Amino acid sequence: MKKTIFLLFTILLLGFYTRAQELTCSDFKIGQFYIPEIKETAKYTIISNDSISEFIPKKDPAIKKYIVIREEKTQVEWKNGIGNGSPEHEIIEWIDDCTYRLTFDSSISELDEEKKWINDNNGIVVSKIKIEGNCMYYTATMTTKIGQKISQNGIICKEESLSGG
Template identity: 75%
Template sequence: MKKIALLIFSILLISITTTAQELTCADFKIGQFYIPETKEMAKYTIVSNDSISEYTPERDSIIKKYIVIREENTQIEWINEIGSGNPEYEKIEWIDDCTYRLTYDSSKYELDEGKKWINENNGIIVSKIKIEHNCLFYTATITTNEGKKISQDGIICKN
């Protein structure tokens, strides 16, 4: 009887430890994710020379989240749900396991002036702040050709 109880306890312990594994940056390279629209995403920090300022543009209240379908070196973003509106196609260049450069893929669709400007300024560098539960907290930074740094904090979560 003690052997059966010990066996059941061992199986339970193994199943708990295997399902409670911590996510790593590698878990965010391929798959389907969502980026919730948050207050943090509404604020940009701008560092220029010796000054720091913040900018909060008006956000579209229709947007609740972004759906991201990511392969290792590409991703497609949809607003609110897959198939709604026009997707954005992006290229990913991995710098290390937790940092990548994001640019817009002009071969997939015509870029607006903002996306062209991002590409002309070497894209957006996305780097991990921390991982909690099923979400990766990040900072996205663009350094302009003039040396100005514009950054935004965000969250991407695994479905």
Template identity: 70%
Template sequence: IYKHVVHNMRKTKLLHITLSLIGLSSCAQDLTCADFKIGQFYIPETKEMAKYTIVENDSISEMIPERDSSIKKYIVIREKDTQIEWKNGIANGKPEYEILEWIDDCTYRLTYDSSKSELSEDKKWINENKGIVVSETKIEDNCLYYKATMTTNEGQTISQDGIICKE
């Protein structure tokens, strides 16, 4: 009888654990674009981020600029309409202050905030060309994949694929 009771207890315990795990996984929420509007995130340095696609008139070219190998990831602290970017960690070096203008739930225009810091020539040029439009391409696990696109005043389109993940 003892063996039978112990065996049934094990079955009951295993069934309870299995049902608990099923319950947890069914309660796990899929992330949406709204989950990436406010909070702390990181942008890992990836191969995709190293490549820019440039479309001008009828030609398409790729540009792979030299990257700073000391940067492993960017930390992003995002409020609804602003974000601060740090290289390799909060309070590490000078932050980038950025303004987000939401176009829809999954798309925003990014420009640099000249009221918070002096802008480099590159950042001034981005602002003069109406900023960078960032659009979600997919959400997988805790990461949002995006395409960042800028159309210059001369009609050139520059785009880059990227990823931002919840901490």
């Protein structure tokens, strides 16, 4: 009987312990993450003057998710796994614990016209919407020099470590 009570008590404590380990914005500053390719995040919204439009860019069907290796002030993005193709190197400027600006790092690799244009328009500001489980839902917004606001909702998930944390 004592063993059964002890076992139930231990299970309850473990339940409280795992529930208490909910992620915060700080958990998304350093580590390995993935960005799943899902339909809900494919749409861009453009606000220009008094009009709102949406578009869905053509995606490469071979890309299932992006892998992100993040240090506090930099990140490297890989398509479908580390070592596949050429990674994208980005600079992170933290605005607050839950908001940061991404620009492409031209000191590591040559930027194509799209990446130069993003950098010329002060990069992309990423803001947390919510955190569920090991994933942070966000809005990524860029305000162009001509006043357009281009935004996209997305999701980034923290890879589970082998140690369970």
